[in-house]
Amino acid sequence: MAAKTLTINGRQISAAEGSTVLKAAEEAGVEIPSLCHLDGVYDVGACRLCLVEVKGASRLLPACTTVISEGMEVQTGTERLIKYRRMTLELLFAERNHVCSVCVADGHCELQTLAYSLGMDHVRFDYLFPKWDVDNTHSLFGMDHNRCILCTRCVRVCWHIEGAGTKNVSGRGGQSKIITDLNAAWGKSDSCTSCGKCVQSCPTGALFYKGSTVGEMVRDRSKLEFIVNAREKKLWVYQD
Amino acid sequence: MILGELNQLRDREIQSRKKITLRCCMAAGCVSSNSKGVFEALQKAVAESGLGNEVEVRGVGCMRLCCEGPLVSVNQDGAEDSLHVRVTSENAASILAYLKGGKARTTRVDAGMPFFKKQMSIVLSNSGIIDPERIESYIAVGGYSALHEALHEMTPAEVVSMMVQSGLRGRGGAGFPTGLKWDTVAKSPGVAKYVICNADEGDPGAFMDRSVLESDPHRVLEGMSIAAYAVGASQGFIYVRAEYPLAIARLQQAIKQSKQFGLLGAGIFDSQFCFNIDIRIGAGAFVCGEETALMASVEGKRGTPRPRPPFPAESGLWGYPTLINNVETFANVAPICRHGAAWFASIGTARSKGTKVFALAGKIKNTGLIEVPMGTTLRTIVEDMGGGAPEGGRIKAVQTGGPSGGCIPVEHLDTPVDYDSLSQLGSIMGSGGMIVMDDGTSMVEIARYFMEFCMDESCGKCIPCRAGTVQMHRLLDRIARGQATAAHLARLEELCEMVKSTSLCGLGQTAPNPTLSTLRFFRGEYEALLQPEMPGNEECLAGVSGQVS
Ligand SMILES: Cc1cc2nc3c(=O)[nH]c(=O)nc-3n(C[C@H](O)[C@H](O)[C@H](O)COP(=O)(O)O)c2cc1C
Ligand code: SF4
Ligand code: SF4
Ligand code: FES
Numbered sequence: 001m002a003a004k005t006l007t008i009n010g011r012q013i014s015a016a017e018g019s020t021v022l023k024a025a026e027e028a029g030v031e032i033p034s035l036c037h038l039d040g041v042y043d044v045g046a047c048r049l050c051l052v053e054v055k056g057a058s059r060l061l062p063a064c065t066t067v068i069s070e071g072m073e074v075q076t077g078t079e080r081l082i083k084y085r086r087m088t089l090e091l092l093f094a095e096r097n098h099v100c101s102v103c104v105a106d107g108h109c110e111l112q113t114l115a116y117s118l119g120m121d122h123v124r125f126d127y128l129f130p131k132w133d134v135d136n137t138h139s140l141f142g143m144d145h146n147r148c149i150l151c152t153r154c155v156r157v158c159w160h161i162e163g164a165g166t167k168n169v170s171g172r173g174g175q176s177k178i179i180t181d182l183n184a185a186w187g188k189s190d191s192c193t194s195c196g197k198c199v200q201s202c203p204t205g206a207l208f209y210k211g212s213t214v215g216e217m218v219r220d221r222s223k224l225e226f227i228v229n230a231r232e233k234k235l236w237v238y239q240d
Numbered sequence: 241m242i243l244g245e246l247n248q249l250r251d252r253e254i255q256s257r258k259k260i261t262l263r264c265c266m267a268a269g270c271v272s273s274n275s276k277g278v279f280e281a282l283q284k285a286v287a288e289s290g291l292g293n294e295v296e297v298r299g300v301g302c303m304r305l306c307c308e309g310p311l312v313s314v315n316q317d318g319a320e321d322s323l324h325v326r327v328t329s330e331n332a333a334s335i336l337a338y339l340k341g342g343k344a345r346t347t348r349v350d351a352g353m354p355f356f357k358k359q360m361s362i363v364l365s366n367s368g369i370i371d372p373e374r375i376e377s378y379i380a381v382g383g384y385s386a387l388h389e390a391l392h393e394m395t396p397a398e399v400v401s402m403m404v405q406s407g408l409r410g411r412g413g414a415g416f417p418t419g420l421k422w423d424t425v426a427k428s429p430g431v432a433k434y435v436i437c438n439a440d441e442g443d444p445g446a447f448m449d450r451s452v453l454e455s456d457p458h459r460v461l462e463g464m465s466i467a468a469y470a471v472g473a474s475q476g477f478i479y480v481r482a483e484y485p486l487a488i489a490r491l492q493q494a495i496k497q498s499k500q501f502g503l504l505g506a507g508i509f510d511s512q513f514c515f516n517i518d519i520r521i522g523a524g525a526f527v528c529g530e531e532t533a534l535m536a537s538v539e540g541k542r543g544t545p546r547p548r549p550p551f552p553a554e555s556g557l558w559g560y561p562t563l564i565n566n567v568e569t570f571a572n573v574a575p576i577c578r579h580g581a582a583w584f585a586s587i588g589t590a591r592s593k594g595t596k597v598f599a600l601a602g603k604i605k606n607t608g609l610i611e612v613p614m615g616t617t618l619r620t621i622v623e624d625m626g627g628g629a630p631e632g633g634r635i636k637a638v639q640t641g642g643p644s645g646g647c648i649p650v651e652h653l654d655t656p657v658d659y660d661s662l663s664q665l666g667s668i669m670g671s672g673g674m675i676v677m678d679d680g681t682s683m684v685e686i687a688r689y690f691m692e693f694c695m696d697e698s699c700g701k702c703i704p705c706r707a708g709t710v711q712m713h714r715l716l717d718r719i720a721r722g723q724a725t726a727a728h729l730a731r732l733e734e735l736c737e738m739v740k741s742t743s744l745c746g747l748g749q750t751a752p753n754p755t756l757s758t759l760r761f762f763r764g765e766y767e768a769l770l771q772p773e774m775p776g777n778e779e780c781l782a783g784v785s786g787q788v789s
Pocket of ligand 4: 033034035036037044045046047048049050051062063064065
């Protein structure tokens with residue numbers, strides 16, 4: 001496969017043709033914050049955390065869906081980008097109830113980690129304190145809508161890796177909600193295979209194994225990776 | 241169908257015309273004030289008066305002065321004789337008495353008033369004249385001759401080049417050059433290609449596209465067919481919102497008639513060209529007017545936008561190259577074909593060609609539909625055509641572009657209406673909603689109203705728009721209620737800038753516009769509502785603030 005050369009933050013790098021800016025940057029050791037991106041499923045460009053500046057582009061572009069081109073000049077950490085990323089996180093923390101100290105994912109949460117790493121130490125917007133429910137009807141898993149950031153990783157994993165098509169989004173705007181089947185209780189779902197891939201994919205404490213208490217919800221992405229590699233690279237050996 | 245048959249149909253329809261035509265508006269505005277009853281009363285009166293051989297009662301599309309409906313226009317020997325307004329089923333019959341030399345008990349308006357005289361009709365040239373429910377009525381005014389000409393006298397590349405030369409820009413809001421878009425679709429390789437007509441028209445107060453569809457549906461079908469020939473598509477879709485039942489019914493009928501006459505389907509006009517059009521009905525989400533969300537919806541998926549590129553022209557419906565244009569854009573195609581690109585390019589300004597249809601509404605005497613050449617000033621529209629503010633009021637601002645646009649203050653009323661002038665003032669041409677505001681209108685309220693609209697209509701996919709509109713709305717609400725400080729205003733401005741720069745689609749990217757534009761021209765109104773900043777009270781006014789634990 002042909003390679004393309006581009007510069008990221010002034011440094012010249014090369015990456016395989018067809019790679020996204022996110023992938024190319026990762027390979028070059030440049031970290032671009034992301035939330036809705038998950039290796040192995042297609043990207044939707046929804047969280048806007050990975051926005052970068054590309055010379056000549058009239059708008060900021062999401063690194064996860066922008067394909068590299070020859071001679072591209074990318075900036076990943078300008079003052080403006082850092083400010084926007086912090087604000088994006090502030091908006092998320094204000095939107096639902098992210099109380100880390102009593103969350104199953106405390107210490108293992110991508111949202112929390114990003115907030116620390118981007119220096120988002122307080123929220124300047126009104127906390128909305130919405131009253132979302134918790135679906136505990138499934139025998140193995142639980143879903144706490146209060147912790148959901150609507151990244152739709154679980155939906156994409158459910159449709160495109162497991163192929164069950166159980167998870168979906170209902171409503172719109174701030175009233176959007178992850179549902180199972182046609183808004184049935186998870187435990188009553190006919191299509192759910194109880195594979196747990198959605199739980200593995202979730203960046204926050206929204207999806208969890210039943211029985212986990214504060215800070216115990218640790219995810220194991222290697223299982224998802226295994227299936228993706230098996231499919232895409234025909235690698236059928238599970239490396240623990 | 242061949243050309244001879246088309247001409248025959250046209251001649252037969254013209255010959256069957258009677259000396260006098262009573263045109264009764266049957267578009268949604270007048271229908272809602274009982275124009276159906278007026279139509280029936282007129283028919284009955286004609287039958288009873290024995291004038292059946294001389295007088296024809298015709299249901300037509302919008303006659304534009306919607307605020308005065310139902311409208312009936314009397315035409316003798318091809319010329320407009322009088323325009324009757326607010327006609328009722330009771331006084332309709334007296335129009336017949338008037339024709340016999342007696343007195344009409346209806347109210348009449350001067351058809352020569354500036355509201356009508358300053359208009360220029362391209363898109364609406366048949367509106368209010370032909371019967372939208374009969375294809376023969378459209379053929380009689382030259383309908384489908386442009387399609388014939390394109391198919392038999394031009395190559396697809398020539399049609400594309402004609403569109404480029406005409407300078408037509410998309411009427412759906414952004415003003416993208418239509419010829420360039422057609423060219424891209426024509427050149428994109430694909431085993432299938434699609435043409436979509438965007439008739440989702442979601443801006444509050446806008447009804448231009450609805451009027452075109454209700455008044456002259458065949459014009460849109462003809463435009464789409466010419467486009468399909470130019471880009472190499474054989475299937476078209478019209479995406480129309482469910483709130484437009486009359487437009488949907490007229491479109492369905494028009495498609496059926498076109499198929500019967502061989503103007504849609506296989507081998508149109510005895511050529512190799514095949515084209516079909518299906519209707520898709522939207523379920524009432526504003527965001528489904530955004531092209532990528534619209535296409536997801538046509539595919540049967542949740543209507544949410546996706547990042548572009550790839551643009552629909554390269555990868556659209558089911559991944560195939562797709563041409564998507566607005567109703568009014570397609571409505572301009574047949575006239576350009578018939579009269580030539582140079583004719584079209586001679587109308588308007590240097591960078592905005594042709595005419596624009598506006599739905600004129602708000603605090604103004606004459607409201608309704610207007611079509612004016614690009615470059616007409618806002619003052620002409622508002623003061624001359626609209627008749628200015630009703631008694632006692634003073635015009636304060638004109639809003640264009642709906643929830644994506646801005647407010648232009650009265651000082652700038654001499655601004656010509658074209659894409660560039662409006663965007664220089666922080667507004668946009670938009671799809672054609674134009675709301676006039678008088679000095680009783682609070683600009684903060686306007687900003688809050690449009691923000692609420694965007695908040696309710698956000699699809700929820702991306703964070704800046706989903707959560708940002710909620711917070712901007714809260715801040716605007718706080719300011720409007722007099723519970724905000726300068727710090728809140730600063731936070732609002734910061735958020736506006738962030739949401740504009742980071743949102744995924746046009747909805748979020750433009751949601752801050754009404755707020756930013758009212759802040760630009762009416763900042764004083766915001767500041768007058770702010771509370772003094774006291775040491776230590778900032779946090780308390782801001783509500784709860786917290787830390788990541
Ligand atoms: C939120 C949103 C709503 C839109 N609604 C409409 C609409 O109702 N009708 C329309 O023609 N275009 C609408 N557009 C613009 C379309 O995405 C697209 O640009 C347009 O249909 C292209 O046609 P044109 O080139 O003929 O203007 C909307 C865009 C956005 C971002
Ligand atoms: S449940 Fe988790 S994975 Fe699913 S949308 Fe919410 S945060 Fe994302
Ligand atoms: S900007 Fe708003 S409407 Fe557009 S994708 Fe984002 S959330 Fe959806
Ligand atoms: S990771 Fe790119 S937009 Fe979310």
